[in-house]
Amino acid sequence: MQNATSANTDSLLTGQVLHFDGNPFEQGQQAAKVERRGAVLIRDGKILDSGATERLVAEYPTAQRVDYGDHLILPGFVDAHVHYPQTGIIASWGKRLIDWLNSYTFPEEMRFADRSYADEIAERYLDLTLSHGTTTMASYCTIHPESVDAFFTAAQQRGQRVIAGKTCMDRDTAPAGLRDTAQSAYDDSKALLDRWHGVDRLSYAITPRFSPTSTPEQLRALGALWGEHPEVLMQTHLSEQVDEIEWVKSLYPGARDYLDTYEAYGLLRPGGLFGHAIHLEPRERDRLREVEAALIHCPTSNTFIGSGLFDMDGLSRAGHRIGLATDTGGGSSFSMLRTMASAYEVAQLRHRPLHAAELLYLATAGSAHALRMGDKIGNITPGMEADLVVLDLASTPDIAQRASQADDIWEAVFPTLMMGDDRAIHSVWINGSCRKAVD
Known part of the structure; x- marks a missing residue:
């Protein structure tokens, strides 16, 4: 109604x-x-x-x-990491991360150059999440500015508080139809930020997809943009799968670790949102905590794609900011209830049952705190x-x-x-x- x-x-x-x-x-x-x-x-x-x-x-x-x-x-409910353009491919069968991206995600995201299609999916996604009680989310869009305009327009019409950003990818590890450049990523992101950030209940997030699909030049350009606009958030992926980490090492042989591929280019500071963060090295854990960046737990995605088990107990006891997310559509449900159930199951496998109060906190105030919006929502x-x-x-x-x-x-x-x-x-x-x- x-x-x-x-x-x-x-x-x-x-x-x-x-x-x-x-x-x-x-x-x-x-x-x-x-x-x-x-x-x-x-x-x-x-x-x-x-x-x-x-x-x-x-x-x-x-x-x-x-x-x-x-x-x-x-x-x-506050969903701290989603990909609204993946709405139509949720629950796609049987792939590891890199194959899943190439088989399902990238072909679907190419369709978002069409503004009418982006509008249709933005409306569908917000309808579906409304039915599951989600009122705020931080979403990746696609490389197309039209996809950002579509999402923000739909959310604005509903009066929703949302965070979103143009996904940036310029390395040839992404298909040609989904590549921008270091300069266009900077220019498009800046234009979208200027157009939308702070309008009504809308916030922009600088959004490199992850290090394997960005060149150092692009990461440096986005780090410079964030330095010019430290009031906005930055969202990306970190240490989701072990084969992904090896891929990053091959692409950035001089980096100390995966996190260093962001840190070296100005993409590690307060307001950073790092999705997954499962296989962290001790240095990475220390630096993320030191700068008060947020780690976003995506349990249905991590089990569905076979990524691993997030260390909720160890990271929470160490004082990290932690949010909870469906990771639509790598995650297999739009529901934060199902996501809480999955977070419980993952924690059980690490011998730390989560209390109902902790689960509800993660899905509301905890995610709001991770998004630095705990004074507004949650x-x-x-x-x-x-x-x-x-x-x-x-x-x-x-x-x-x-x-x-x-x-x-x-x-x-x-x-x-x-x-x-x-x-x-x-x-x-x-x-x-x-x-x-x-x-």
């Missing part, structure tokens, strides 16, 4: 309300608070107040009340932007029967994180307006 409630009307949402007082990885599950009979007051696209239902009903008697009963109201506190998702904790019979046996809220939530899908997403609010609601 579109625009069920106008953003210029006070709305009082009641139900069980989740917010974070801190980071559960550092402070334990008590950093996540659930108000059993809670409420959220929305005005002009922002969260004006939250707390006990009784208090807010008394203090805001004219607000339009939306009663969600025992459903859980939490921040909208939590339910006064002053934050009103991006919310409402979870039905009994959306299917199998989930309902397990949740009915729960002794506390976390036992009630966990089955939805493990088995939930779009049926569990009862409602989605973006910028203070209800964009999806189950009757």
Whole structure:
């Protein structure tokens, strides 16, 4: 249901309300608070107040009340690494990373020179992610400026906070139809940055795909652009597969390690978003932490393409910024619920079960922190932007029967994180307006 409630009307949402007082990885599950009979007051696209239902009903008697009963109201999901142009090839069979790119990704991305096709896929992608409760994402586009314009236009029309950038590739390891140059990558990225960054809820990210598809000249040009605009983010890939790392070594024989191929050209600093980061050397871990760059965990992608197991326990204990992501379409689901379930499974294989509070933190406040937007999204506190998702904790019979046996809220939530899908997403609010609601 579109625009069920106008953003210029006070709305009082009641139900069980989740917010974070801190980071559960550092402070334990008590950093996540659930108000059993809670409420959220929305005005002009922002969260004006939250707390006990009784208090807010008394203090805001004219607000339009939306009663969600025992459903859980939490921040909208934040997907920190996606490729919206890969929407149509999600769940493609049987390839390792490099073969997968050549067989599926690159042929599909060539189609985005056509603005009408880019518009179609941008709309489709945002519709699909809305149905799964995702309200913000950081997306790679293609080398075509049209693909960036299409994505930002679609998001702007919906009032969404999104991050995106033109993917840059100039090395002959990419097909001829998907190559730019060092100069055109700089010029196109700068023009797009000037056009879109900071407009409404849109942010630009400088986006070299990864070192194997960029020459040193291109990485240097993009590093220079980032130096001129340190306020924007930079997103790329790092140490996803062991054969990829060997490929990087062959292309950059003078580099100390994979990370050094970015660091040497000005692409390592605060605001860097490094997708995957599975097979990190000790020096790389230390430098990433030192500069407060973010590591983006993509568990469904890492298992689907056979990349490896992210070290959530070791990296979180070391104090890294960590976000969570679907990595559409290397990832096999648009759902952040499925992504949380996969993150749990990966962590189990590394002998560190993640608590429901930690999983929800990764998908909301943690990813917002990774994207350096923790002051705007990812939590339910006064002053934050009103991006919310409402979870039905009994959306299917199998989930309902397990949740009915729960002794506390976390036992009630966990089955939805493990088995939930779009049926569990009862409602989605973006910028203070209800964009999806189950009757």
